[in-house]
Amino acid sequence: MNAPFQSSGQSNGASLSGSRSGNTDRPALTLLIAAPRGFCAGVDRAIEIVERALEKYGAPVYVRHEIVHNRYVVEGLKAKGAVFVEELDEVPDDAPVVFSAHGVPKSVPAEAQRRKLLYVDATCPLVSKVHRQAERQIEKNQHIIFIGHAGHPEVIGTMGQVPEGSMTLVETIDDVAKLDFGPEDALSYLTQTTLSVDDTAEIVAALERRFPQILGPKAEDICYATSNRQAAVKQIAPASDLVLVIGAPNSSNSVRLVEVAERLGTDARLIQRASDIDPEWLVGVGTVGLTAGASAPEKLVREVVARLSEWREVEERTITAAEEKMVFKLPRQLTE
Incomplete structure (x- = not known):
């Protein structure tokens, strides 16, 4: 070619x-x-957070979920004293814990506070921006259509920012066709930050055709x-x-x-x-x-x-x- x-x-x-x-x-x-x-800047920051936590608090430092999705990076941090777990119940009461760059549901820091754990949040600031947008849209009594991939930690974290049932996940244009909302419903949409730009544009266009009243973020959520x-x-x-x-x-x-x-x-x-x-x-x-x-x-x-x-x-x-x-x-x- x-x-x-x-x-x-x-x-x-x-x-x-x-x-x-x-x-x-x-x-x-x-x-x-x-x-x-x-x-990217968010990954650089997340890795440095784990490294600095190890320097400040000493090993082991627990990390909830892979800090970023890369085996080489994770293994390198393990060698320095990081311990990767999936849930907080695997973290001892006296150990520091870092939340991954993908973000976590609100229930996770709430549980850390209840247990008086020392925690550091490495959520990418651009993911945190989507979390804040979700909160604002819920405050305006809008139902959120969230474009993302089911099961991805960023999706789990973002959907965990709002009351259960106030956000609906769509992955494809076919999912848009199955939505059960009417012209009187107050709707808005947000997206996962790591999606295909082209695929997401097609899904957003489908949402806007189906629900002309739907509101989008002021700036694109894809980072x-x-x-x-x-x-x-x-x-x-x-x-x-x-x-x-x-x-x-x-x-x-x-x-x-x-x-x-x-x-x-x-x-x-x-x-x-x-x-x-x-x-x-x-x-x-x-x-x-x-x-x-x-x-x-x-x-x-x-x-x-x-x-x-x-x-x-x-x-x-x-x-x-x-x-x-x-x-x-x-x-x-x-x-x-």
């Missing part, structure tokens, strides 16, 4: 991870690396990092024979990147580590696109580049869709 794309203009010959070793038997491989990729990473994949996928997405199967934003590439007609694979790559995937492939979900560290990107360079003569090109400078403050209890 040779569709046009926008490049940073740099063919990074100085960083080919040893591909210029003098062995000319390997076929050439053009590697289009998406930017932005990997860690900047999710949107930017999808935009970058849209630039590299048409020019690629294969797109590799580094991320976990339970990482919503990573799975969406695979879907974005596939929607553009490009073969795409979700991998967690370089060892997941099957050399057979590269047969007949001249250009590979590479990106990483928002919870995958840059170290895993370089690991993949090194792996590809073992088989092919790699030329890297960085394709930039957006610049990111977002930084989120840490909780005051860890900075004082």
